[in-house]
Amino acid sequence: MPAWSRGRLRLLRLLLALCAVSAFFATATPARAADATTPVTQAAYLADRLRENPVHVTDQLPREVPRSTAPGFARLAKKTGVPTYVLVLPMQTSTDGKQLLGAVHDRLGRDGLYVLFEGADLAEATAYGVRVPADAAITVTRYELPYDAGPLRSFERFADVIALGGDKAGARAEAARETYQDDEPADMYIGPSDRNNQSFLTGILLTGVPLMIVLTAWYARRHRRRSGAERRVPRWVVPGAAALTAATIALAAPVVFDQTRSSAARPPTPAELSARVERVAAGLEKDPVYADPESPRVLDSRQLDRLHDRIRDFRRSDGGGPVYVSLVPQTPASESAGDSWLFAAAVHAKARQDGLYVVADPDDGTIDVYNYGLRIDADSLSFDLPDAVTLGDSKADEADDHLLGERLDTLMTFLDKAPRTDRPDFESTPAAAPEADEHTLPPLFATDFWPGLFVGAFAALLLSGVVAGVMWSAGRLLRRRDPAPEPTDLLPFTAPTEPSASYLRRTAYTELTTLTSQFTDPDDRTRAWDHLDAAMLLVDGDPDRARAAGTDPATLVAVIVLARAGRAALADDTDDADDLRHDLCCGINPLHGPAVSRHHVRVSAQGNSRRLLPVCEPCRDTAVAEPGGIPGRLLKLPDPSLGNSRMPYYDATDGPLTAVPHGIARLIDKVRETAGVH
Secondary structure, three states, X not given: XXXXXXXXXXXXXXXXXXXXXXXXXXXXXHHXXXXXXXXXXXXHHHHHHHHHOOEEEOOOOOOOOOHHHHHHHHHHHHHHOOOEEEEEEOOOOOOOHHHHHHHHHHHHOOOEEEEEEEOOXXXXXXXXXXXXXHHHHHHHHHHHOOOXXXXXXXXXXXXXXXXXOHHHXXXXXXXXXXXXXXXXXXXXXXXXXXXXXXXXXXXXXXXXXXXXXXXXXXXXXXXXXXHOOOOOOOOOHHHHHHHHHHHHHHHHHHHHOOOOEOOOOOOXXXXXXXXXXXXXXXXXXXXXXXXXXXXXXXXXXXXXXXXXXXXXXXXXXXOOOOEEEXXXXXXXXXXXXXXXXXXXXXXXXXXXXXXXXXXXXXXXXXXXXXXXXXXXXXXXXXXXXXXXXXXXXXXXXXXXXXXXXXXXXXXXXXXXXXXXXXXXXXXXXXXXXXXXXXXXXXXXXXXXXXXXXXXXXXXXXXXXXXXXXXXXXXXXXXXXXXXXXXXXXXXXXXXXXXXXXXXXXXXXXXXXXXXXXXXXXXXXXXXXXXXXXXXXXXXXXXXHHHHOOOOOHHHHHXXXXXXXXXXXXXXXXXXXXXXXXXXXXXXXXXXXXXXXXXXXXXXXXXXXXXXXXEEOHHHHHHHHHOHHHOHHHOOEEEOHHHOOOEEEOOOOOOOHHHHXXXXXXXXXXXXHHXXXXX
């Protein structure tokens, strides 16, 4: 082969080689670009999730909407009658819900009803390619249900209205606006403070009401004794009623206050509480910057590349190390209850990699830094990090991305210059997160129930004292104005066994003044005159002395007996002095009135001591049927020499009253003898 031919062949081979190399680089560069990490948009990620399952429940809200609610959403979605896609996401503060649903629909490429929940709230619903009253259904749901109804109950109401059709749904939406335009539906759940109030009220009622029954009955019994009424109910009735009331309150309170939870949220499982931490930890193993795919993008490609470069340089620097950045929202419904420190500790424990853990919230724009194992001065991270980095400034607040890209770059600059220490530093253990089942209310008979018991007892005592004081004052005022006559015709059955001094004064004055007013012809009624004369001798001729304080109770009883006997004599047309009804009154209790016979009766509860006494009809019946009941019916008067003790009337004094068992005539003679009148 000629030399020029060999030269041309070499040149041709060289050109072919150059073309091959050019072709290789031309095809290799786009391939590397295609393999490079490119942020996946929020809408594309959500479209992929809906392609797998028409209901996507985020793992970021386990305390409010756990992922176990997804089957419930799917079941309710069938009631709409059209393909329905449901997204349950954290609050989207920087993204319009309608735009987000539109973008998700475009990427999914399926017509139907798209529904967006932000937390437990129904945020948006849009129909694509189907005709359903989405706007009316949202209106009805927001107006008719309280804010704490929960996502499943809200979606159920939404689906029911969708199933009504356009006209009926529109009419119901208009009716809901008119009904609740100024008012909101009552809350469906109560909080812990409300349960404490219920427990407190239950405790007050459980002691206050029964104690009020006992105190009121005691006061009424005292009032009856003072007014001359006998006890008509057995002694066990009052304590029995109080005990029955307490039992009724104790049994009825759990029925009335039957709430057991403070929220519609279901208790999350341990797997649901750890799902997001595992997702973030797995993402940080692949890339030191993890951007939450369910949240709007806050770092563009340029900012993301620069952040990667800064993290790589810091890791290689003297005293530096790994930096892990989590762009994840921190919400109160998350597994860490919105505590970024707790979240960082959980991710570090799961990832098992030491380094600086940066938690940047794309929702509110806050940045927190936690050191696990690097030789960065702890005080520098705690006190020297500018607020413009951790909290942002006014410009960051106004920006949709909170300027997180620029602030993270400033953070890396600060870390490059931060003082180093001799040994690695570690964050302390954060406080534990709230319990998984934090919405369970405490038992009704707990917390403030015990203080309520004491308050109820004190309130009952205070209220009964106030009522007793008011009634006592009113009674004094009424008695002072017009002392009403005693019901004499009923006294044989209502006379007290242990009368008070005030009762005796009031009754003696009333009986004496009544007899005086009825006495018109003393010449024709010598026996009635004797009664009046003897009664007047006991009060020195002045009826007002009968109601004067300090008058001897025995004297007052004698005045009452003489006055009543005189009134009976005036009312009787016969003048038979031997008539037993006119000469004798009950020797058991002279206030009972006329006697009907004499009878040997027991006069002491101890032993078998008996006396022959005149008895009224009720006392005679008691003496025959229940002899042991007579001592309890004896009129007992206070003995000043024995303090507050009481004795039978014929033993409590040596005055005229001791003559009562021997007849009214003997009582009159005894009075005159005592007064020195013959």
